[in-house]
Each structure stands twice: as C-alpha cells, then as structure tokens.
Amino acid sequence: MQFNEYYHGRTGLTVGVKKVLFSESTPYQKVEVFETDTWGNMMTIDGMVMLSEKDEFVYHEMLVHVAMFSHPDPKRVLIIGGGDGGSAREVLRHPGVEQVDMVEIDEAVVRAARQFLPDVGDFDNPRLKVYYEDGITFVNNISDPYDVIIIDGSDPVGPAIDLFSDSFYKSCYRALGPDGVLTSQTESPWVASYHSGIRKLFHSLDSIFELSAMYLAFIPLYPSGMWSLAFASKGIHPHDPEVLDRVARGTTAMNSSLRYYNPDIHKGAFALPGFVKDILR
Amino acid sequence: MQFNEYYHGRTGLTVGVKKVLFSESTPYQKVEVFETDTWGNMMTIDGMVMLSEKDEFVYHEMLVHVAMFSHPDPKRVLIIGGGDGGSAREVLRHPGVEQVDMVEIDEAVVRAARQFLPDVGDFDNPRLKVYYEDGITFVNNISDPYDVIIIDGSDPVGPAIDLFSDSFYKSCYRALGPDGVLTSQTESPWVASYHSGIRKLFHSLDSIFELSAMYLAFIPLYPSGMWSLAFASKGIHPHDPEVLDRVARGTTAMNSSLRYYNPDIHKGAFALPGFVKDILR
Structure with missing residues (x-):
C-alpha cells in the first residue's frame, strides 16, 4: 500500500x-x-x-525553540493546534515554563496521537492543560497574557484556515505580554498556490507586530522538503545578542535531546534564498 | 504517466x-x-x-558560487561531470574567468541537454571547452593547475562512484593552485544508506585539504529535498572576511540573475542540524 x-x-x-x-x-x-x-x-x-515518528523532531524543535529562546523568561505558553503533542513536549523542556495551554479543536487528533504516536507527546505533564476548543475564540477571550504563542495548525484549507487571518494575529498580539513572541508554520515556498497567502500572512504580521521574519527548515515528509515558519515579536529580534546568548546556554543545557535545532541553525535558518524573498515582496 | x-x-x-x-x-x-x-x-x-528546468538554479548556484566567490581570483576552472551545462553557465557568469574545462564522460548527457534543456547550458561560450573523457584520468594528468574544481557528478552508484574516492580527492588537491577551492555534491543526509559514504568522504577531504565543511541546499526534486555539498580548500574559509566581502560585491554585480544564492545564504547554508553533524562524526 x-x-x-x-x-x-x-x-x-x-x-x-x-x-x-x-x-x-x-x-x-x-x-x-x-x-x-x-x-x-x-x-x-x-x-x-x-508528522511521522522519525522526522517530527525537525518541525517541533524549529517551531518551538526559536520562539522560546527569543523570549527572556517564558513562563506562560499558549499552543494553538498541536494536537499530536510534539510542540508541547518541546516547550516543556524549558525548565522555567510554569503553564502550557494547548487549544486543539479536534479531540480525535489527541486521541489518535496518544494511542499511535505515544512518544511524541508529554500529555500527562502536570504543567500542560489541553482545551478542546476553537483556537480563535480562545485567543479572543484571553485576559491573562502569555509570553509565547505557538501556532501549530494544519494547512490553511480545513479548520485551520482562520489561523492565517489578519484578525487572528491581532488577537494574538493583544494576548501577548510586553516581551511577547509568536511562531507559526507557514507552508512551503515551493508550492506556488500558497505564494499569495504566504505574502499576505507576512504583510499582516509585519503591520501588527513590531518585528517579523521568515525562517526555514528541512522537513522530508512535507511538500518539497522546504518548510517556512514565521517569527513575530513585540520588539525582540531572534539575533539580538541576549537571545544568542540564551540559545548558546540553553542548548548546552538541553544537550543531546536536540536533534535539529542548535545555535548555528538558530541563526542560519533565517537566511532566505532570493526566490523566497521575492515571494514576500 | x-x-x-x-x-x-x-x-x-x-x-x-x-x-x-x-x-x-x-x-x-x-x-x-x-x-x-x-x-x-x-x-x-x-x-x-x-535536474528540471524549474529547480536547477538551486543546485547550480549553490555548487558553483560558494566555490567561486571563496577563491580570490578564479581564472581557470575545472568541472568534472556537469554535462547538463548548468554548472559551467554559473561559472561563466564570473567575469574574471578565462577558461572553463568541463570533463563529462558521457556525450549523450550533453547531447540530450543541448536539445531538450536548451536554457540550462551556455555551451557555445568561447571560454568553455568540453572534454568527453573520464574525469579521474583527466585530473591525474593535469600539469597546469586550476583555481577552482567543481565536482558535479551523479550519484555514487554508477560511473560517478570513483568521484567519491580518497585517491580522486588527492589528485584534485594536486591539480589545484595555492588558493585552490573545491566543491562537490554529496547526497542527502536523510538517506540512511549514504551515511557511511558521506562520513568517509568528509573524513577524506578533512585529511587531504587544509579545510573542509559541509553545506546544505533545499532541492525539491532530490530525495528528501535536503541536499548536502562539500567545500574544501587549501586554507580559505568560506566565511573569511575577504570572502564575505567578495560575496557582497559579486552578488550585487550579478543582481537579479541569482535566484537562490545570496550573502545570507552563503553564510547560513553552512549551519548544520544536529543529526547531520552526527553523521559526520
């Protein structure tokens, strides 16, 4: 088969x-x-x-650690989507994290992952709380701000489509504290049909956040193997010297549990080929 | 079909x-x-x-320009393989180049490319000379040294297998001038069956050349979309300040003819994920 x-x-x-x-x-x-x-x-x-069990580390490490190390002291983290549990697992590796709220619209994703991808998630971690709700509504109703928001939605064709909208990013901005950082998966630059969506998304982030940037990861089971992600913040640049210092210390502390992300990758992933820069114009 | x-x-x-x-x-x-x-x-x-007409720019720009800008003044360039003509085309974009010798074992590759990939090559350029010979023998008989050698072979399973051998790299070292630089394609780090070959190859380069390093490119039609390349030199580091200066000036001069390679990529491509570093150990 x-x-x-x-x-x-x-x-x-x-x-x-x-x-x-x-x-x-x-x-x-x-x-x-x-x-x-x-x-x-x-x-x-x-x-x-x-995701597959053998390649999921790339996506989850890259979506999570670029955001987590950029924030000076992330304690409260929100994950939108991410029902397989991999993003929460990587967030929970940061010892300073006190609370992870994961909002997955479809409980079947979590159920399937707990049964058939048992090593991906860390669902019984007491710092993790899972809500089976619509992520948009959840973010609109946040009163206590988060330090980091990770948008781990599926492709913008099903229920995740509104996770790629201007109004959703505005809500995320409001739901973030003063040092707030957000990351999101943003499709493959090789898929021509997504180009206008990718451009719109980055223009949205750029107009709403103080700072935004695209970065890339090699994901063999995603279309073309080239995947883009979005970084947005209220001012922190992922290559600020304090951030690079946290990355160096933090990745050393995590040692061998990281299989893709490291200080070189944290910098190098933001290098964009010319044809990708052209998409963003 | x-x-x-x-x-x-x-x-x-x-x-x-x-x-x-x-x-x-x-x-x-x-x-x-x-x-x-x-x-x-x-x-x-x-x-x-x-290669395909739509994605070949990635491979050829990355194989060629990383080498060409690293050398202070490449005039004589040797290409082993590369019968489709794309590598020679990128080399010829460097105005200082006086002579490009391309050694392709199989004339059918050139014939097919000239007929069906007419925009890939620049075969009628007077600075290019094509030899239909075995690359190993050619390199063994070189008396007049080259500034840059580009190894653009197919996968190490057919006639290209000896292009991945220790003795061939030794011949290349001897055939290079004092500032000599070499690049080669070195397969995908996601293909487990190539891991021991990749490790051996980089250990060879490391023992023969003063300096060697792996770098990466996103190539959608190659297995997994993640492709590795080798850089080796008689001392020049691709991130030496003089090199970065040449890259900045040179890419500006080439302007819009580059679609992948740029100064950020020249640096970022050498950032290796942890699992790739592990292959090289």
Whole structure:
C-alpha cells in the first residue's frame, strides 16, 4: 500500500504503508495514522502529512525553540493546534515554563496521537492543560497574557484556515505580554498556490507586530522538503545578542535531546534564498 | 504517466510526466529527459532526477558560487561531470574567468541537454571547452593547475562512484593552485544508506585539504529535498572576511540573475542540524 500527497500538479510524496492504524472522519477533518515502512507511524489530516515518528523532531524543535529562546523568561505558553503533542513536549523542556495551554479543536487528533504516536507527546505533564476548543475564540477571550504563542495548525484549507487571518494575529498580539513572541508554520515556498497567502500572512504580521521574519527548515515528509515558519515579536529580534546568548546556554543545557535545532541553525535558518524573498515582496 | 524515484524504503518522489523526450542507454548509464506537468523538462540518469528546468538554479548556484566567490581570483576552472551545462553557465557568469574545462564522460548527457534543456547550458561560450573523457584520468594528468574544481557528478552508484574516492580527492588537491577551492555534491543526509559514504568522504577531504565543511541546499526534486555539498580548500574559509566581502560585491554585480544564492545564504547554508553533524562524526 502506498500513501501519496501531491503538491504541484502531479508532483508529490509517496510513502510505503504497511497498515492503517487509525482512520476517523471527525466533525472537522479526516484524521489518519499509518504504519509506514521506514518512518514509523505517520499521521495525516485530510490526506496531508502532519508528522511521522522519525522526522517530527525537525518541525517541533524549529517551531518551538526559536520562539522560546527569543523570549527572556517564558513562563506562560499558549499552543494553538498541536494536537499530536510534539510542540508541547518541546516547550516543556524549558525548565522555567510554569503553564502550557494547548487549544486543539479536534479531540480525535489527541486521541489518535496518544494511542499511535505515544512518544511524541508529554500529555500527562502536570504543567500542560489541553482545551478542546476553537483556537480563535480562545485567543479572543484571553485576559491573562502569555509570553509565547505557538501556532501549530494544519494547512490553511480545513479548520485551520482562520489561523492565517489578519484578525487572528491581532488577537494574538493583544494576548501577548510586553516581551511577547509568536511562531507559526507557514507552508512551503515551493508550492506556488500558497505564494499569495504566504505574502499576505507576512504583510499582516509585519503591520501588527513590531518585528517579523521568515525562517526555514528541512522537513522530508512535507511538500518539497522546504518548510517556512514565521517569527513575530513585540520588539525582540531572534539575533539580538541576549537571545544568542540564551540559545548558546540553553542548548548546552538541553544537550543531546536536540536533534535539529542548535545555535548555528538558530541563526542560519533565517537566511532566505532570493526566490523566497521575492515571494514576500 | 508518472515518474517515481524511491530513496528510503518505498518513500520517494512522484512527478507527473507528459512525454518521454529522450531515452538512451549509453555505455555508462541510462539517460532520459521527460516533459513534466509542472517542472518543465527534467533529466534523469539511471532513474534518478538530475535536474528540471524549474529547480536547477538551486543546485547550480549553490555548487558553483560558494566555490567561486571563496577563491580570490578564479581564472581557470575545472568541472568534472556537469554535462547538463548548468554548472559551467554559473561559472561563466564570473567575469574574471578565462577558461572553463568541463570533463563529462558521457556525450549523450550533453547531447540530450543541448536539445531538450536548451536554457540550462551556455555551451557555445568561447571560454568553455568540453572534454568527453573520464574525469579521474583527466585530473591525474593535469600539469597546469586550476583555481577552482567543481565536482558535479551523479550519484555514487554508477560511473560517478570513483568521484567519491580518497585517491580522486588527492589528485584534485594536486591539480589545484595555492588558493585552490573545491566543491562537490554529496547526497542527502536523510538517506540512511549514504551515511557511511558521506562520513568517509568528509573524513577524506578533512585529511587531504587544509579545510573542509559541509553545506546544505533545499532541492525539491532530490530525495528528501535536503541536499548536502562539500567545500574544501587549501586554507580559505568560506566565511573569511575577504570572502564575505567578495560575496557582497559579486552578488550585487550579478543582481537579479541569482535566484537562490545570496550573502545570507552563503553564510547560513553552512549551519548544520544536529543529526547531520552526527553523521559526520
């Protein structure tokens, strides 16, 4: 059996599948988990790969640590989406974190992940609280600000579409404290159909936040293998000397638990090829 | 019709194909060119994608300019392989270059490229000379040294296998002038079966050259989308201040002809994720 995901005409990824472990059409989307031949178990949503056990470290380390080390002292962290648990796991590796609120609209994602991706999440951690709610509504009703917001939504075609809107980023800005930092996944620059969406998104962030920037990661099971992420803050630059100092000390303390992110990557990931800069213009 | 290339079990790339434009079993390999649905024409060798018209700029800019700007004044450049012509084209964009010798073992690659990838090469440039010879023998017989050697071979499974050997790198070292710089493509760090080969290759370079380093590029039609390249030199570091100065001035002069490579990328590409550093240990 073969899983296929196309992203550019009939160009795409093909993955050998041994068995379907989970398949459920929820009120929001179709959630599936496959046992693959070489990537461990792999979760898809509406036919798009979300993660596999073997490559998820890239996405989660890059989405989380760039934000967490940029903030001077993150204690309260909000994750929108992220039902597989990987983002929360990486956040919880930061010892100063007191509370992680994860808002996942679809409990089936968490249920499937707990059963079939048991090493991805850290769901029983007492510092983590999971809300099965709409992320937009949740953010609109925040009174106690967060230090870091991580937007770990699926692609902007299903229930996650409003996570890519101007009004949502404005709510996030209001929900962040004075040193607030936000990161989000923002699709592949190689997928032409997303170019206008990516441009709009970064223009939104740029107009709402004091500072925003794109950065990149190599994710083999995502379309094209090149993935973009967004960094936005109320003034902190990810390459401020204090940030680089925290990255150096923090990654040393985490030692071998990191498999992708490190101080070189924290800097180098913000280098954008010319054709990617052109998308953002 | 669909082209498939598998790199990790049954994981791989699938590309929509409209037509087979060229297919020839040469004494060395099977060379094919396909008209694809979204990438223009695409050349494969022994079933492995070499380039498409739409994504070749990444590979060629990254293989060539990192080397060319690192050398203080490259006049004589040798390309081993590179029969599609893309590497020579990028080398020839450097106005100081007086002579480019390209040594391609298989004339069918050049013939197919000239006919079906006409915008990739610059074959009629008077500064370019093409030799249809074995690259190893050619390098062993060099008397007049080169400033830069670019190894643009196919994967280390066909006729290109000896381009990944210790003795070949020793010959290249001897064939380089005092400021000599070499670059080579070195496969994907996500392909487990190449790990020991990649490690051996970099250990070879490290023992033969004064300086060597890996760098990375996002290439959507290569396995996993993450591609590694090798830089080696007789002492010049790609991040020496003089090099960075040349990169800044040179890329400004080249202006809009570059679509991937730029000063940020020249630095950022050398940032390696932890799991890649582990392969090199």
